[in-house]
Amino acid sequence: MDWIDVHHHAYHGRLADALAARGVTQMAPGVPVPRWEPADTLRVMAEHDLAAVVLSVLVPDAALLLPDAADLVRRTNEWTAEVVRGNPDRFGLLATLPLPDPDAALAEVGYAFDVLGADGVVLPASLADGALLGDPGLDPLLAELDRRDAVVFVHPNPGYRCSCTGAPDFAAVVPPPLVDFVADTTRAVANLLFRGALRRFPRIRFVLAHGGGTIPFLVGRLELARTWVLPGQDGSVGEELGRLYYETAQSSTAAALACVDAVAEPGHVLFGTDFPFMTGPVVGRTRSEVTAHRPDIGGAALALFPRLRAAARR
Template sequence: MGGGWIDVHHHSYHPPLIAELRRRGVTHMAPGVPLPEWTVEDSLRVMDANGVRAAILSILLPDAALGQGASSLVRQANEWSAELVRDFPGRFGALAVLPLPDVEAALAEIEYALDVLGLDGVVMSASLADGRYLGDPAFAPVFDELDRRGAVVFVHPNPAYRCDCVGGPGFAAKVPPPLVDFVMDTTRAVADLLFGGTLTRCRDIRFVLAHAGGTVPYLAWRLELAATWVLPGAGEVDVAGELRRLYYETAQAASPATLACLAEVTGRENVLFGTDFPFMRDAVVAETLRHLAEAGQIPFEDNTLALFPRLADRLASAREGAADAARL
């Protein structure tokens, strides 16, 4: 279609949400990552400066905020996101956050967020505060409902995730969790969904993986080899086929080396543009776009519009409205 980039990994932390998180004693999104000072004007500024036509907004709530009263906080967050989409229909889409691990509340929020608020899909943390991953059988009803709807599910690292299987005393101080542990959280979630059967069962969910899937592209063949040594039962899983149909976005993963690795795992139609704003600031957004422009041959905008039909309709309406106004 042409007309600019569409950012599928763009976080929004409304000032009332930040105030509520602070009231609950939450000061950081992740170790070393304080709560962002975000405004919609800040997003529009960086988008306009870099030729970004639209952005899909998402919210990750820290584990510490998801105790008692989590459902009401999630509902507020989703309503704030829907309000932004209503106010700026030609610039934003939004994903709904879910109050997992409460399955019944999550099912109710899926219905409200997608049917009443009209949001464009859901965002889910790769792991939960209790250590479970998304492929846990307890969450099957949630994925079955999302599959029935053919929903988009954006899998993002849990902001609180800190791997306890590697590193010794002082490791996290030298290598903060966002640098390495985050991408392993996504990788673990994908492996869990893959070998636990969720990907095979839920054929109509469109999974989008943050940060190009963590280390999934690099480890793809290793995962394919699981049946030959440590996981004999995995022989029935089409690992390569399942990984190929997933979507991978480019936030902090737009280097030529990463893109080359990604090209071996999936098709060009499954690669999406993402920035991780506001955690990645203006210079990184510009550098991401430079890398992607140099890569060429990936129809980023068409890929995103095909994945998010509600956003495509809003953008088309906004363009028609602008054209009508210009003719007056």
């Protein structure tokens, strides 16, 4: 049993209560903040033969814009670290950061890695202030993550006011996870690419949620754009994007996986489920679809999270 789920959320009951006390009850329009307990995950792991999961939390923008955001993020990371300590070979920790405050985010990186023993961090594709991950204001943060050879999971921003595409009422008609989220990831990766951040910070291991949004489909288009956006620059867009990692949550159909496979380097497609937003039956279906496509995807994450090898040997 070597299946590692890299896209697994830990919305602790204590976090849900803390957010509700701040008037935040939704991750995005129509998406309530879940109440998660470790037992929920252990049950799903047993039902679907998962060796380990890597836990992450995205705090909604509505809470990150409040004065006590850094304190809330610190407590959230400590709650998740407490869960990991209880089952260290079955749970990994991706720490969240109090963005868009870059100084507080840098401080939390140090605490997460040096005190909590985090396995990486999760970053939103876009920030509450409108910045994308390649924006120059985030260079000090990316430089520190590069120095640490960090795993960075890029997840769409679940901001309460998320409406990334279309008319102002788009999110009210089409739930944000269906289109807005994949567009958010796509913009973030394109920004990292064309601002040169992928080249400046090559030691960061970026893991892209949901199969990388629409990036795998757009590789050829982005390569063509390089002729006028990045004239004279050596290398290829396909090579840069191939070095990134892509996970399978909500992207496990044969067509989606074939598209990702055409872009990603060997070993750079990882198994992910998006639990608890995706229910146990969806976890099972995702696992079945990935198994039918290529079962070695299940254990590919061990290269990024070697601490979880003990669970995979069981």
